[in-house]
Each structure stands twice: as C-alpha cells, then as structure tokens.
Amino acid sequence: SQQGEEDPQALSIQEGENATMNCSYKTSINNLQWYRQNSGRGLVHLILIRSNEREKHSGRLRVTLDTSKKSSSLLITASRAADTASYFCATDARGAQKLVFGQGTRLTINP
Amino acid sequence: NAGVMQNPRHLVRRRGQEARLRCSPMKGHSHVYWYRQLPEEGLKFMVYLQKENIIDESGMPKERFSAEFPKEGPSILRIQQVVRGDSAAYFCASRGQGASTGELFFGEGSRLTVL
Numbered sequence: 001s002q003q004g005e006e007d008p009q010a011l012s013i014q015e016g017e018n019a020t021m022n023c024s025y026k027t028s029i030n031n032l033q034w035y036r037q038n039s040g041r042g043l044v045h046l047i048l049i050r051s052n053e054r055e056k057h058s059g060r061l062r063v064t065l066d067t068s069k070k071s072s073s074l075l076i077t078a079s080r081a082a083d084t085a086s087y088f089c090a091t092d093a094r095g096a097q098k099l100v101f102g103q104g105t106r107l108t109i110n111p
Numbered sequence: 112n113a114g115v116m117q118n119p120r121h122l123v124r125r126r127g128q129e130a131r132l133r134c135s136p137m138k139g140h141s142h143v144y145w146y147r148q149l150p151e152e153g154l155k156f157m158v159y160l161q162k163e164n165i166i167d168e169s170g171m172p173k174e175r176f177s178a179e180f181p182k183e184g185p186s187i188l189r190i191q192q193v194v195r196g197d198s199a200a201y202f203c204a205s206r207g208q209g210a211s212t213g214e215l216f217f218g219e220g221s222r223l224t225v226l
Contacts, residue, residue: 045216104153
C-alpha cells in the first residue's frame with residue numbers, strides 16, 4: 001500500500017501566488033523527499049528533509065516536517081507557469097531501503 | 112556525465128509477447144530501483160537491485176516479471192506473456208552508496224503499450 005498520501009490531488013492557482021501541498025505518511029522514516037514530474041517525463045528530486053529536521057529551504061521551496069503528526073508540507077512561493085507539474089512526496093521508511101511514493105498533487109499555474 | 116538512461120522509450124507489444132526494458136544507471140551508481148506508474152497515479156515500487164543481487168522484490172508480481180542487474184551491462188526488467196494490464200510507464204532510478212535511501216536519479220521512463 002502507498003505510504004504517502006498527498007492533498008490536494010489537484011491545485012490550480014494564479015501565477016505569483018503561493019502553492020502549498022501536504023503529505024501524510026504512516027511509519028517511522030529516515031527522511032522524506034519531494035519530487036517533481038513534468039508531463040511525460042521522469043521524476044526530478046527537489047529536496048530531502050531528514051527525520052531530525054523540522055524545516056528546510058531551497059530557493060523558492062520550503063519544506064516542513066512534523067514527525068509527531070507524520071506529515072510534511074511543500075510550499076512553492078511566487079509561483080511561475082513553469083512550476084506546472086505533478087509533485088510527489090516519497091518516504092524512506094526505517095529498514096525499508098526504498099522510497100515509497102504518494103499519489104501526487106497536480107499543480108497548474110495559470111498565467 | 113550522462114544521467115540514468117532507459118530504453119526503449121516507447122514499446123508496443125501484443126498480448127502474449129515479451130517486453131524487455133533496459134536501464135543504465137548513472138556512472139558510479141550500484142543501486143537500481145524499478146517503479147511502475149499508471150496514468151494520473153503515483154509510482155509503485157517494484158524491485159530494488161544492487162550489482163548481481165536482488166535486494167527487495169516485494170513489489171513485483173510473482174509470475175511473468177523478473178529483473179536482473181548483472182556485473183556488466185544494464186539492469187533489465189523482463190515481462191513475459193504481457194497482458195493489457197501491464198500497459199504503464201516503467202521508471203528506473205539509481206543512487207550512490209549510503210545506508211539510507213538518499214536522492215534517487217530517475218530515467219525518462221519506458222512506456223509499454225500492450226495491444
């Protein structure tokens with residue numbers, strides 16, 4: 001079964017607005033990662049946050065992790081049309097040696 | 112430094128035929144993962160291999176599917192006697208050494224269509 005569950009499943013916003021996507025998971029993790037997938041392409045790694053970290057930034061991306069609630073959020077600030085893509089969270093569960101992906105959030109940025 | 116290379120990018124097979132998907136990991140990477148993606152869905156783990164060893168095949172159907180990562184050459188995902196339900200995108204990813212699973216580098220995928 002899927003480890004990560006993302007919401008919303010789809011999000012449509014205007015260019016320049018901020019986009020927030022959430023991810024919940026079930027088991028203890030080593031780290032949680034976010035990936036982006038453009039239509040018809042492979043996944044690209046965005047950011048990794050370890051289980052002992054609470055927040056991480058990379059450019060216009062901000063990721064938070066709450067291990068007590070088993071949840072994470074990805075914030076994209078000042079969105080651009082080029083941010084249109086699907087975004088997936090993936091968890092590295094302890095002892096699993098693999099990433100388990102959620103169903104993804106389809107983000108559409110309207111110009 | 113080439114990324115993860117998958118081929119073919121597109122493959123059409125009739126029911127009952129065999130499909131062979133190839134993946135060359137990034138240079139220096141010895142860990143390979145195969146995932147399957149149906150349209151509008153997330154990636155489902157299939158198998159995790161290191162050179163010459165299958166580490167975790169818990170996501171792979173017991174019948175018709177097999178995977179290998181030989182000492183020399185690419186990793187191969189083989190699907191025998193394909194059925195329409197096998198139609199999907201199959202992604203390969205690789206990573207370098209490390210105890211926990213860090214960043215995975217993905218190929219562009221192989222899209223299998225079964226007629």
